[in-house]
Amino acid sequence: MPRGDDDRRVAEKLFAIADAFERGDELTLSEIAERARLPLSTAHRLLGEWVEWGGITRSSDGRYRVGIKLWRLAVRQPSSRRLRIAAKPYLEDLFESTGEHVHLAVREGLGAVYLERMSGVNAVPSITDIGSRLPLHATGVGQALLAFAPPGVFEDVIAAAPRRFLPGTIVDETALRERMVRIRASGVAMSVEALTKGAFSVAAPVRDATGDVVAAVSIIAHVERRDEPQFALGVRIAGRGISAALGYRP
Amino acid sequence: MPRGDDDRRVAEKLFAIADAFERGDELTLSEIAERARLPLSTAHRLLGEWVEWGGITRSSDGRYRVGIKLWRLAVRQPSSRRLRIAAKPYLEDLFESTGEHVHLAVREGLGAVYLERMSGVNAVPSITDIGSRLPLHATGVGQALLAFAPPGVFEDVIAAAPRRFLPGTIVDETALRERMVRIRASGVAMSVEALTKGAFSVAAPVRDATGDVVAAVSIIAHVERRDEPQFALGVRIAGRGISAALGYRP
DNA sequence: TCCCGGATTCCATGGGATGGAAGCGGCTCG
């Protein structure tokens, strides 16, 4: 028993292994053991469990990768499927009428996760990809999600010391809180050069049948176009439309 | 210690909980415990682990659902992403030129899992949806995947006593084995009224850079059109094209 | 053939998983 400071229970170790794939593609046993900070033999045994279940598969070259089982489990998840299906036509409309990046995102903890994305070839450069996770305070969607998040989330964001990416990033508690109030009042969140130089984003919330804000739609475009009213209008209408499609009756 | 016949280790129990969501959407603790065949308190504790990790989330009404974390993990999986991206244009072509159902599927154990699907409004009725899993022996894609699967898979299929869905379903070992040989020779699999009345499906394998068959493309159409050459030709060309896009050099 | 790095297997030990039971909270019905 060398040290007891990193004792974790079985589940945590299993999950640590899954987390090793967070930004990794195909990993060898040793890589996984290292990332999960587990002894080789332990990692080996637990990987065996994952593989037996099918959550992780082993390719012919001996490397491990996330299995289709997990994908199936996640993709068939009815509520997010419903959301994506309801949103599709609205996102397409938005995209076709603006030609800019169009996103659908949901909140996961203190991040905004991108469920769907459509992007034009000559839109402003942006790294956001499906499945990406960006901080709540630094994007339009993030702020829209944060403004309507359950109590406590805002405090968590502040406690986590929001990072300043660019001069335009709002990190001050009072400024951020005030912005939340404005977003709740107007129903639209706009953030200018908060994360990406030369870009701004407008976002609107999406509600489900119970009235909870479950997602947000956004457009990202060149910063010079920030004052054109079509963007804010577009996301607001899309937000309402998707909400209605989900059964929300105001 | 009432009985020791259903002892399972921690990992198995955790996974049994995940499996409870297989065909379920939002579940209560008791439902999960029942489906996973676990005592309530155990299910409760392990669910807690899942929730803490984020693989399962708890909605405002107290029900549990698969979390976005799992979705992210699965959707960012590079190899299947690569496959989907490579396949997209070919599937669209196929779909636009035929107007029938077009599928991309991979093998998971003894099933074919549908990764991508495009379907016309007036195509033959079919229940297959993204994330579905159909038996290998009873569909075009399934047979294409089975024909090129690693040794042992065919035997497993036979051992699992393939089910006869319709008179057209091939369940006999010799007939199935012979068909595999033909598929390997011709590079195309066709199955007529094996799973769905009035429908036939043609499929072709997709290879990755190492030459392994990693997926299959298929078209499902009305059975009367089974002799039109465009379908077999189409999937074969699509199969080759996607393989090439994945780096396969024959 | 030998070597080396990575993967796999082994096994004695003790700490964490276990699940029955009790406690809790909200809802219904008499």
Next chain:
DNA sequence: CGAGCCGCTTCCATCCCATGGAATCCGGGA
């Protein structure tokens, strides 16, 4: 209004099985 019920949560004494260091295996490069 109180009793009863149902589903969820918490507790904790017992004991099982997860643990990980070490030995072994395997494959490929020299």
